[in-house]
Amino acid sequence: MTATTTATDRRGRGDRSGERRPRPRFRGGLGGGPAAMLLILPVIVLEVLVLFIPLLYIAYRSFFDWQPGGESTPNGVDNYIDLFTQSEFWQVVGNQFFYLLGLPVWVIAPLIVSFMLREKVAGSGFFRSVYFLPAVMSPAVVALLFRALLSADGPINSMLRGVGLDFLAKSWLSDETTVKPVIIILVLWAGFGTGVLIFSSALSAVPKHLFEAARLDGVGFWGEFWHIAVPSIRNAVVLWMIFQVISIFLFMFSWVYVLTRGGPGLSSATMDFLIYQQFMKFGFYGTAAAQSVVLVLLIITVAGIGGLVTRLLNGKKAAA
Amino acid sequence: MQIRRSRLLAGLAAVAAATLVLTGCAGGGSGTKSDTLTYTDNVPKDKVTLQVWSFLPGNYEGGAEAYDKVIAAFNEKYPQVTIKLTDMPYSTYWDQLRNSGVSRSGPDVVTMYGGAQAYSYRNSLFPMQNAMSPEVKKDLRYIDENYSKDGNLYMLPVGAYGYAFLVNQSLFEKAGLDAQKSLATWDGMLQACTTFKEKGIPAIASGWQDGIQLETLLYMISSQLMDTETLAKWTKGELPFNDPLFHTVIDRVLEMNKAGCFGGEEALGKAMYNDAFDQFDAGKAALSLGGGLDRAENDFKSIPSLTVIPMPQAPESKHENLIDAGADAGWAVTKWTKSPEAANAFVNFLAGPEAQQILWDTVHVVPNNNGVDVQLTTPMQKVYIPLIMNPENHTGFSSFSLELLAVVERNAGPLISGKMSVDQFFEQANRAYEKNN
Secondary structure, three states: HHHHHHHHHHHHHOOOOOOOOOOOOOOOOOOOOOHHHHHHHHHHHHHHHHHHHHHHHHHHHHHOOOOOOOOEEEEOOOOHHHHHHHHHHHHHHHHHHHHOOOOHHHHHHHHHHHHHOOOOOOOHHHHHHHHHHHHHHHHHHHHHHHHOOOOOOOHHHHHHHHHHOHHHHOOOOOOOHHHHHHHHHHHHHHHHHHHHHHHHHHOOOOOOOHHHHHHHOOOHHHHHHHHHHHHHOOOHHHHHHHHHHHHHHHOHHHHHHHHHHOOOOOOOOHHHHHHHHHHHHHHOHHHHHHHHHHHHHHHHHHHHHHHHHHHHHHHHHHHH | HHHHHHHHHHHHHHHHHHHHHHHHHHHHHHOOOOOOOOOOOOOOOOOOEEEEEEEOOOOOOOOHHEEEEEEHHHHHHOOEEEEEEEOOOOHHHHHHHHHHHHOOOOOOOEEOOHHHHHHHHHEEEOOOOOOOOOHHHHHEEEOHOOOOOOOOOOOOOEEEOOOOEEEHHHHHHHHOOOOOHHOOHHHHHHHHHHHHHHHHHOEOOOOOOOOOHHHHHHHHHHHHHHHHHHHHHHHHOOOOOOHHHHHHHHHHHHHHHOOOOOOOOHHOOOOHHHHEHHHHHHOOEEEEEEEEHHHHHHHHHHOOEEEEOOOOOOOOOOOOOOOOOEEEEEEEOOOOOOOOHHHHHHHHHHHHHHHHHHHHHHOOOOOOOOEOOOOOHHHHHHHHHHHOOOOOOOOHHHOHHHHHHHHHHHHHHHHHOOOOHHHHHHHHHHHHHHOOO
16 A cells, blocks of 8 residues: 555656657648648648749749749750759759868767756856857848858968968858858858857757766766767757758858859859759840759758768667 | 548549649740731730830839930820839849749840840840831841840840950050050051060959959950851851851960969969959959949049050951941840730830930930930040941851850869860860850
């Protein structure tokens, strides 16, 4: 009797873990019934109207010599052939993948900092706010600021010259060898705070006793980081990686437009910048449509690979 | 199984519906309406408001007031037409115009360049060749070279520019040179560049990062190399960009670079073209490529020894004293305007002598209408205007397509610094040219 009472007390009054309540069945499609369907219908309609129909329309137009307001004649896959035979297009695709080289830095840097801030570090809230500040600033404004800082006679080069590091002073944004790495660093700077925020919130859900136990076993900082923190927030890390990869394909325009206009030459141009040029500047609407389709397919492929990686990781976790 | 089949059918129905929607949209976007605009003196008496988009008023100090005067003068003739002029920044102007063209709505009258640029907006603009009033047609200069390759004139050219050297004579003296003598011949110019280089004075204020400087030199030298027939071929799209003429132009630019005209390796690719203006204004370079009287007037305030001298003729030039000169810009009527007659009347008025006289008198916009009385009063007007008005002048500027210019712009720095070969440059440029032709 005593043992039973103790067990009940330990579970608490509200604990009804002995009962098996049916879980909502939203998995496996629209299993929630008509009510659920009704609830998500507005979103589906909106998505179809705002996203899918325009996308289909663009895909359809990519098979035309598209002339809005004029006569658009079907030209089969000419726009695609034109695109794939342009060395400029492949150069820009190459740039896009070069930017992906920044991925490890974009992921690991905020991960380490959020891990360092997880404990009651003095002023951790302040640091989080400071780190997050660039995320609430317009990329166009930030890019303008950095354009001034990084100009040939700008403060950064002046500072380098001032401390005797003349050999490091460069035309950062007009030198083909430095422009892409500089953009990678700027993207890190801009996205860093968001990463810290996401990882901090994920880490706060990891039970502290895991770290405490590890510490008692003599595990060091890096041991805790690699063997406890990272595996515990694996999903958040993968999500952030996918988000960063998609951002590289979709949200680089303002950086490139303000900082370099794609230059020098096309050495910093991205696909969205090229689409803008083809459509807005040159009026090659069909080519721009074809390029948009290719970009969407690339993003779907990359997101698909990301999803596959997540599944594999989750599968391994379940097996373990 | 039944559920799966019904979902499949529903999916197919959705795809079919989407296809129908798309086909419907396609039909709507493929207008084949015959769009012509013919000149008429009879503007309907009904009240009408015209939306006008331009970046020109902002180009001149007091430009907005000057255009208000032009509108007031127009309203004396056509009181039923209300003009709402929106002065827009150049940096976003063309994007907004493109959006307007795609949505088939927006302004009735717009500022437009001729030739290839207008052709790129051809689905938005009325051809104007039959819409000019006889008086305007009689006195307006630079009409022929603003035709597009499809044989249409999509804008009426208004105003005039002319590319020449703005010369800081003090720096020439400092280098022991006589500006007039040095710039009389091509070799003299190269020799002067070398002398400036030896003396540590930048010869031509330069900014290669955005490529506009190469574009400008391309206009200046190619105009010299084109006779009237060649220019006509270029305007019609019958002169390919891989013609030896353009190779010669690039060779001459590289020759200037080799002679030290643009500063040393250090200076290349660092600055934007507009930064070069500041360099010249600050008295740090002997020469600057100048296109407009307004800039010369402004620079004269800070450089008292300023004068304007034509770029010497290249050895292959077909002319004696030509400078690259043409229309400053132009005006066009959009196809979606609800009152083509009123819009056309306004464009003709802008190109006519009365409006151009107002603009010359108030903000010194150089006219391209022979009916304007041009009194030269300031030192810069006295040296520059005769150069711009030289009847030998012409330009192939309008016929450089936007994509070709983009190739020129983005490859200017690499070409000048030797990171890109001439062959690579022409390979890309020809591809852009052929895409447009």
